[in-house]
Each structure stands twice: as C-alpha cells, then as structure tokens.
Amino acid sequence: MxxxxxxxxxxxxxxxxxxxxxxxxxxxxxxxxxxxxxxxxxxxxxxxxxxxxxxxxxxxFESREGLMAAVLNESETAWQARVISGPPPLGPGAPPLERLLAFGHSRMRVNVTHGDLIRAATGHDPVRSRAAAGFALMHVRHLLGQLEVTGDLRFLAFALLAPLEAMALEQQRVDGISLEQIERAWDDLVARVVG
Amino acid sequence: MxxxxxxxxxxxxxxxxxxxxxxxxxxxxxxxxxxxxxxxxxxxxxxxxxxxxxxxxxxxFESREGLMAAVLNESETAWQARVISGPPPLGPGAPPLERLLAFGHSRMRVNVTHGDLIRAATGHDPVRSRAAAGFALMHVRHLLGQLEVTGDLRFLAFALLAPLEAMALEQQRVDGISLEQIERAWDDLVARVVG
DNA sequence: CCTCGAAACGGACCGTGGTCCGTTTCTATT
DNA sequence: AATAGAAACGGACCACGGTCCGTTTCGAGG
Structure with missing residues (x-):
C-alpha cells in the first residue's frame, strides 16, 4: 500500500x-x-x-465536438507557444500595442484557416467553447493592462476578440467584407479602445 | 389567360x-x-x-434550424417594430446616442430571454445567421452614421453587436460576469467607439 | 362539372451522433 | 504466479434530423 x-x-x-x-x-x-x-x-x-x-x-472524447476540439488543440498549442515565447511582435519583446495588433492579425489568420475545424469543435455548448477562447482572452486582457487601459478589461478583451471569431469572420465574409478590410477596421477599433 | x-x-x-x-x-x-x-x-x-x-x-422550413428561425421570427418582428416605430428611447425621437444605448440593452435582453431558441435557430451555417442579424446591424450602422462616427461603420456596428450575441452572452455568463456588468461595460465601449 | 398538370403530401427509409451493458484487459497486491 | 476488482473495450442499439418517391390534392382552363 x-x-x-x-x-x-x-x-x-x-x-x-x-x-x-x-x-x-x-x-x-x-x-x-x-x-x-x-x-x-x-x-x-x-x-x-x-x-x-x-x-x-x-x-x-465525450462527443464529436470534443474529438474535434482535441484535434484542433494540437495546432492550437503550437500557436500559443509562439505567442508566449516566440519572436516579436507576436511574442514578447515588442511594445504592447504592436503585440496586440500582431496578436489580432495572427488570431484572425488562425480562425480563417482552421474555420471548419473550429466550427466543428465549437458546438452550441458555451462551456466547452470557453476553454478554447480562454487563452486569447487572458492574453489580450494582459496586454490591455500593460497599455494602462482603464475599465472592465475582461469585457473589453472579449469585445475585441468577438469580431475575430471564426463564425463572425465567416458572417462578415458573406456580407462581402474582405479580410484586409477587417484587419484595418480592427486596428482602428483597437485604437479607439486603448484611447 | x-x-x-x-x-x-x-x-x-x-x-x-x-x-x-x-x-x-x-x-x-x-x-x-x-x-x-x-x-x-x-x-x-x-x-x-x-x-x-x-x-x-x-x-x-428547410431544416430544424429553419423551423426554429421561423418560430423566433414571430417575436423578433414585434421587437423590430418597436425599434422602428415604438416609443423613445428605443424608437425614434431620442438623440442617437441614447437610442444606441437603449438598443444595445434591449437587444441584450432579447438575446438573453430567447437564448435557447436563438441558438437552435442559429446553426453553424453563417448564411442563415446573416439574415437574422441583418436588421440589428443595419440599425446600429444607421445610428453610428447619425453620430457622425468616422471609419468602417459596417465593421464597427458588427463589433459592437458581437459581444451581445446570445452565445457570447452565455460565454461571459459562465465566466462569471453579470448582465449588469456587461451592460455597463458595453456602454463604456460605445463611448470609446463614438469617441 | 370535368380534366389534367403542377404542387403538395406523408411516411418508410437512411446516416450519424450518442448510449448501454456484457465481456475483456490491465495492474496492484499477495 | 494467482487473484480480484477496477477500468476500458466494443458493437448492438436507439433517437433524431433529413431524404425520397409514390400518392393525393388543388385549382386553372374548358
């Protein structure tokens, strides 16, 4: 024993x-x-x-959704590593605003390329989705803190991330907005939020 | 003939x-x-x-999703009518900023109370979702225009609406954010965006 | 009222996600 | 090595969304 x-x-x-x-x-x-x-x-x-x-x-893996999430996780982890300890401006070393912008663009690209998989992994159950988005949320919140933004950082981070989510991107795409447009407009949004 | x-x-x-x-x-x-x-x-x-x-x-009705959308539509239409021609500040007559805030709060409430139905009606197919969100998008865009906001209004409207969507609300709720918090934080976000 | 083509009907059928439970396999203990 | 019981296995089974196609109903000419 x-x-x-x-x-x-x-x-x-x-x-x-x-x-x-x-x-x-x-x-x-x-x-x-x-x-x-x-x-x-x-x-x-x-x-x-x-x-x-x-x-x-x-x-x-609980469900189909769970299996897909596990598959997705493989690549997601690599991406997170790049954010945490990769080269700037995505990784540490660049000024916070640059990092934030780079992060948004990178996240967008990831969400576009893995769109199908993400949609398959992100069911209508919000609890499961939370885990996946948790990292991005935490990171943006951290950067906003470094930028000395005041207010409810948790919500602001969420609000910045929301229009970059896979489904949101797809929705805008069918509305005829190009990725470049979104990228520029998002930068503008960030500028307004960080004041 | x-x-x-x-x-x-x-x-x-x-x-x-x-x-x-x-x-x-x-x-x-x-x-x-x-x-x-x-x-x-x-x-x-x-x-x-x-x-x-x-x-x-x-x-x-094409699919289960379509049927639920049709059911949802019944109440959605009534709400749209209130926005278009109901009493201020949701309806016309109030200054644009007040209308925008009232609209956000109202939309949030709708998305909370009809959350289940909305999730059932809003499948992973972004094309169908577009129609439902179209009205809100158009309205916010219109109000932003009245507020003389500059920039890509289509995207800004989308970005303001995104964190109020049913699934987003649910996600924030499981993260332990109360509706009052969201409401306040959203007002703050609006203030930053309209500058 | 009759005719006839188009449109709508309905329920048997199928594929897929998800469950259940009797059987097999592992491993800690002696 | 033997034992025991917990954990994992696997495939028959179920429910539900969605399709197909032979049958029925509608309604516009005549």
Missing amino acids: TRLLPLADEPAPERADAARNREAILTAALRLVETRGVGCVTMDTVAAEAGVGKGTLFRR | TRLLPLADEPAPERADAARNREAILTAALRLVETRGVGCVTMDTVAAEAGVGKGTLFRR
Whole structure:
C-alpha cells in the first residue's frame, strides 16, 4: 500500500491500453480530417480507422465536438507557444500595442484557416467553447493592462476578440467584407479602445 | 389567360392547403417550444402535433434550424417594430446616442430571454445567421452614421453587436460576469467607439 | 362539372451522433 | 504466479434530423 488517501488533484493515472488507444484515435482523426475535410469525418469512420470500437471514442472524447476540439488543440498549442515565447511582435519583446495588433492579425489568420475545424469543435455548448477562447482572452486582457487601459478589461478583451471569431469572420465574409478590410477596421477599433 | 410571362419577382402564389399547413406547423411548434423547451422539441413531435407528415415540415422550413428561425421570427418582428416605430428611447425621437444605448440593452435582453431558441435557430451555417442579424446591424450602422462616427461603420456596428450575441452572452455568463456588468461595460465601449 | 398538370403530401427509409451493458484487459497486491 | 476488482473495450442499439418517391390534392382552363 503506497497511499491511504488519494491526493485531491491526483492526475488520474491512465491505463496503458487507454493511452495507446487515445493516441491511435487522435492520429486517425487528424489524418481523416486533413484528407477528407472535417465535414466528411464520421465517428464510425474514425473508430474504424483507429481500429477501436465506437464506444471507446465517446469514452475518451465525450462527443464529436470534443474529438474535434482535441484535434484542433494540437495546432492550437503550437500557436500559443509562439505567442508566449516566440519572436516579436507576436511574442514578447515588442511594445504592447504592436503585440496586440500582431496578436489580432495572427488570431484572425488562425480562425480563417482552421474555420471548419473550429466550427466543428465549437458546438452550441458555451462551456466547452470557453476553454478554447480562454487563452486569447487572458492574453489580450494582459496586454490591455500593460497599455494602462482603464475599465472592465475582461469585457473589453472579449469585445475585441468577438469580431475575430471564426463564425463572425465567416458572417462578415458573406456580407462581402474582405479580410484586409477587417484587419484595418480592427486596428482602428483597437485604437479607439486603448484611447 | 391572364399573363404571358411570369413577372421576375412573382411572390410565388401559395396553395390553400400549403398555407393551412404552414400555419398549423408554426402554431404547433410554438406551443411545443414554450411548453417543453426548445431542446425537447423533435421534428417528429412537431409533425405529429400539427397533424402533417414529416416531409411537409422539411418542405416548408428547410431544416430544424429553419423551423426554429421561423418560430423566433414571430417575436423578433414585434421587437423590430418597436425599434422602428415604438416609443423613445428605443424608437425614434431620442438623440442617437441614447437610442444606441437603449438598443444595445434591449437587444441584450432579447438575446438573453430567447437564448435557447436563438441558438437552435442559429446553426453553424453563417448564411442563415446573416439574415437574422441583418436588421440589428443595419440599425446600429444607421445610428453610428447619425453620430457622425468616422471609419468602417459596417465593421464597427458588427463589433459592437458581437459581444451581445446570445452565445457570447452565455460565454461571459459562465465566466462569471453579470448582465449588469456587461451592460455597463458595453456602454463604456460605445463611448470609446463614438469617441 | 370535368380534366389534367403542377404542387403538395406523408411516411418508410437512411446516416450519424450518442448510449448501454456484457465481456475483456490491465495492474496492484499477495 | 494467482487473484480480484477496477477500468476500458466494443458493437448492438436507439433517437433524431433529413431524404425520397409514390400518392393525393388543388385549382386553372374548358
């Protein structure tokens, strides 16, 4: 006996087969997504491709949405790393305003290129979405703080991010607004907000 | 023979039975939505309740999303009327800034109370969503114009509306921000934008 | 009133997301 | 190595959105 009571935040040790399967599923899902496109990837297909039962998919990733979020996370993490410790102006080292603008542009680009995947991963359940957007929210809020903006920074950060979200971009695109236009207009919005 | 060529924008005359059925479906859907809640209303249920076949539902309203949009539209229209010709400050007569603030608050309230229905009606398809948001977008843009704001009014209007959308509100709510906070912070945002 | 083509109807059918539960596999303990 | 029980597995099963197509109903000429 090694321990009497489980520590509260025990990292939930994962069984070997479980880990193996998770890896297989994620790999299969990624492959299928980038070959067939998000829309044509069914849970049955992924299960078959990964060589596991469908139940296993749903045990590890709650739902289709959750699986897509996991797939998305792979690239998202790399992007976050670039923001946190990459070269300026996206990474640290540049003045806050430049960083903020660079961040917005970068985020926009990410949201455009991964649009389909993001929409598939971002269901109508707001709780799940929160996690994904949390990082961006925190970062913008941080930069606004550095810029000595006054007011409800949490809301202002949210408001700046909202029109750059994948669905928002798509909506503006069908309204006939180009990405360049959005980029310029967003810079203008930032200028007004930081005062 | 009354006409040789159909006029280009002929309003597509509707057959009597079709009209009757549409009415029945809409009524049934509304009843079910407000008794059971949006989440528990299936297309089969609506069809049964309305006394029509499922195929009929999908002929008239494209999809579940479309049906919900139609249901939503009933109340949305009334709201639009209040904006266009109701008493100030929401309706005309008040100074533009007051109208803008009143509009934001009202829109927020609508988005909160009809949140479920809106989420059900607003699928991942951005094209459908555009129509619904179009009115609000146009109105805010109009008010910004009256306030002599310079810049890309279309984008600014969009940016002001985005954080008030149903899903955005829900997201902020789970982040622990109260509606009063949002309201105040939004007023502040407006002040910065109209400069 | 009859005719006839167009439009609408309706319900069997399908694909897909999600669940359930009997079976298998792992691993800590002795 | 044997044991036990917790965890994971997997595929049959279900519900719901959406389609298809043979049948019925409408209503404009005649």
